[in-house]
Amino acid sequence: MNFAVLVNEGPYQHEAADSAYLFCRAAIEAGHRISRVFFYHDGVNNANRLSEPPQDDRNIVARWSKLAEAHGVDLVVCVAAGLRRGIKDELLPPGFRISGLGQLIEAGIEADRLVTFGD
């Protein structure tokens, strides 16, 4: 199955970013495809390469980049939500790109399922 994922919460503050990542990994391991992960609301803060968690904690941002590199997952940050929160091109970690909300709707149209993670 082809899944698209929507992440609506920031990293560390809320479990949504973790659950979304673990869902993506489990889906890929089960032979499904994750065509796109779209970051909206405070979810755009998942795309801040300056994030530096303590060594003994999971690195949420780097984990997304690795997922993109290993499995070609398209990580898209909403431009409007990102601008509000200061997430711009120069802040993006590898594998992320900034685009418009149309990419979320397009993902909803093209994927078999769109799965939302958030409050």
Next chain:
Amino acid sequence: MAKKFMFVNRKAPYGSIYALEALEVVLITAAFEQEVSLAFLDDGVYQLKKGMMPKGIEMKNFGPSYRALPDYDIDKFYVERESMEARGLTPEDLLVEVEVLSAQELGQLMEAQDVILSF
């Protein structure tokens, strides 16, 4: 072929950014020629309340934007009866014409959707 998109609005209009940014997604979706409907439940029913005056909290009044949606062929507004009644509201208190459905009826309607975006 057009997909059925339902936007599920569950949060109060002010106090968090969910409602405002959800409305931004709805407006973009209008350009994709999909079958769009909006559902309002929990505190989300307050999003449609007439007479919002958020100037005092330095917020833009986005209530009028809901009234503009029918111009974009988005005119299916569903309100959950239980949520509306629990908050002492009636359809006359609301900015747009709505169809009031029970939680169970709304659940059936959700069952018939292709994509549900919940904010």
